[in-house]
Amino acid sequence: MSTTETQIILGLHSSLAAIINKKRKIKKIVCTEEVYRKNKELFDSFKKIEKKIQNRKKIDLLTGEKFHQGIAVYCENLPKRTISDIGNEENLIIFLDSLNDPQNVGSIIRTAHAFGVETIIYSKHNSFEINPLLIKSASGAFERVKLIEVTNLNKTLNFFKKNNFWIIGLDNNSNTEIQTVPSDLKKVVILGSENKGIKKLLLENCDFRVKIQIKKSKFVDSLNVSNAAAITLFELRKK
Structure with a gap:
């Protein structure tokens, strides 16, 4: 999708954030009298x-x-971001592996912004579509967090490893709890799809495979990925 194509943003917080974003070119605002x-x-x-x-x-x-x-904003897409746009001071990056639900992804973007994460990286293939529901679910954070699309997550992961990032993968089959991850590391956190988790090759590339301890039952054996993201970022940021 080119940056000149028209994007529609819905929802009050998301629309207002887009309007005041100097990187956005707004074409039209349609809203109610109220x-x-x-x-x-x-x-x-x-x-x-x-x-x-x-x-x-x-x-x-x-x-x-x-x-x-009660509001719709018509605007151009944000400029595409690349790995070179990541700041030297950033020490926590999120990778999304094969997530397809736009509402979940929007919630993750919102949570990431709340915990000071500035960059989310995702694969061009078998991933979510950036649409009005995703942007609304991010509640304004879509304008603040860099979303970087890459063609190969594994190659991108190796780039971060060479730059002294430690790779953390959420894995329900792990015996290691997330609280054991050292606090003084630059980190990449990989979140996998709810159905299949993180792909095998990515998981093998992880320095830490960790789980979130929950009380499992015959009705609940895992967390929604956006909830898991919130708990993970809380644990990593509180140290």
Whole structure:
């Protein structure tokens, strides 16, 4: 997807974050009278952006969605980011291996931002689509966290290993708990798909295979990946 294609952002927090993001080129704002009234000062400060007032049903029809919260922002995609955009001070990176659910990914982006993670890397193949649901689920954090698409996660992982990062993979079959990971390391955390977990080759590349200790039952034997991400980042950041 090129950066000049139009992207639609839905949801209040996500839309406002996009509007104030200087890296975004906003084309049009469509919102209800109520949303416009509450954010009039901000909206009116962008003189060159087209603004249209519509009722919720009309926005439903325009966007094909009902979760817009009374606002839709039409804009260009953010510029593509690469590994070279990662800051030297960054010491915790997230890898997403074969995650497909946009709502889960959006929640992970939101959680990552809350814990100070600035970069998430994912594979070009067999991964999620960046769509309005994902962006809304990130609740504004989509504008703050760098999403970097790569063609080969294993090669990218080796790049980080050569740059003194230690690789941590979440693995339900591990006997090592996440609390045992030393705090004074630069880290890459790999999150795998809920169905299959982390791919074998990536798992073999891990320096630590860790699990989150939970009380398993016949109804629950694992955590949702976004919940697992939140617990993992909490444990790694609290040290």
